[in-house]
Amino acid sequence: IAQIGDVPALPGDRVLDARGGVVTPGLISTHHHLFQSMLKGVPSAIDAPLETWLRLVPTSYWNRLDEDALQTAALVGMAELLLSGCTTVADHHYLFADSYRYDPAAVLFETADRLGLRLVLARGGTTRTRAFDTDDILPTPTEPLDVMLRRVGDLVSRYHDPSPDSRRRIVIAPNTPTWGVTPDELRELAHAARAMGIGLHSHLSETGNYVRYCRETHNMRPVQFVAEHGWTGPDVWFAHLVHLDHSEIAILAETGTGMAHCPQSNCRLGSGIAPAPDLDRLGGRVSLAVD
Numbered sequence: 001i002a003q004i005g006d007v008p009a010l011p012g013d014r015v016l017d018a019r020g021g022v023v024t025p026g027l028i029s030t031h032h033h034l035f036q037s038m039l040k041g042v043p044s045a046i047d048a049p050l051e052t053w054l055r056l057v058p059t060s061y062w063n064r065l066d067e068d069a070l071q072t073a074a075l076v077g078m079a080e081l082l083l084s085g086c087t088t089v090a091d092h093h094y095l096f097a098d099s100y101r102y103d104p105a106a107v108l109f110e111t112a113d114r115l116g117l118r119l120v121l122a123r124g125g126t127t128r129t130r131a132f133d134t135d136d137i138l139p140t141p142t143e144p145l146d147v148m149l150r151r152v153g154d155l156v157s158r159y160h161d162p163s164p165d166s167r168r169r170i171v172i173a174p175n176t177p178t179w180g181v182t183p184d185e186l187r188e189l190a191h192a193a194r195a196m197g198i199g200l201h202s203h204l205s206e207t208g209n210y211v212r213y214c215r216e217t218h219n220m221r222p223v224q225f226v227a228e229h230g231w232t233g234p235d236v237w238f239a240h241l242v243h244l245d246h247s248e249i250a251i252l253a254e255t256g257t258g259m260a261h262c263p264q265s266n267c268r269l270g271s272g273i274a275p276a277p278d279l280d281r282l283g284g285r286v287s288l289a290v291d
């Protein structure tokens with residue numbers, strides 16, 4: 001909102017009669033997985049915590065996500081957002097498989113255009129995957145780092161618009177910084193994003209296991225680990241950040257690294273309560289998200 005009161009129309013302005021209505025800025029969801037709109041009712045996963053849920057839902061269904069399914073999921077997810085007043089979404093989409101006969105980014109951007117939504121595509125992916133001890137689960141697709149970077153570069157040249165009124169942006173968003181890519185690759189991703197002039201996004205510290213894994217593998221807490229690898233600053237934001245200690249909250253606030261606070265998802269999975277008010281009190285960047 002730029003001005004309130006008696007505002008004369010300028011040449012080229014479109015005037016809407018909004019008498020009896022309420023004019024409000026559009027809300028923004030800073031972390032979403034639109035494809036999961038098709039996967040909300042998987043019975044075996046109804047009460048599962050994060051790791052089990054990931055195995056039973058996205059990992060069990062990713063190879064059946066055809067173009068129709070993604071289009072429907074995006075349509076449903078975006079319609080839900082618009083009906084609640086949300087006009088911008090950062091969609092963390094991490095399923096880009098060679099076996100798909102369609103381009104997921106094209107489907108998402110076309111659907112957003114159709115509904116008039118601003119879409120920030122946080123282009124996910126991993127170079128390493130988690131192996132499961134059952135044959136009935138096909139691990140989610142991986143790609144070598146150079147391939148991932150080339151594909152992100154293609155998306156940037158096709159879709160990314162850096163202007164303030166932009167409706168289309170691209171962000172580099174590996175699924176998890178602590179195990180989805182190697183530490184060197186994490187650093188390279190940060191360099192590449194800054195060279196391309198785009199942002200960085202990922203999941204961080206959603207559950208206690210996440211913190212435990214990082215301390216055991218990297219001998220650091222997750223926020224310290226990402227800070228050591230160039231993943232802090234005003235061009236970076238993380239989903240969740242539920243399990244933080246005081247030093248981590250201070251790093252986030254000092255560097256302007258954002259939190260996508262996902263209270264409903266954290267509640268549903270029993271992940272915990274993120275210290276969003278603490279980060280906010282220190283002047284940190286807190287936004288709301290659906291996940």
Ligand SMILES: [Zn+2]
Pocket residue numbers: 031032033092203239291
């Ligand atoms: Zn997420």
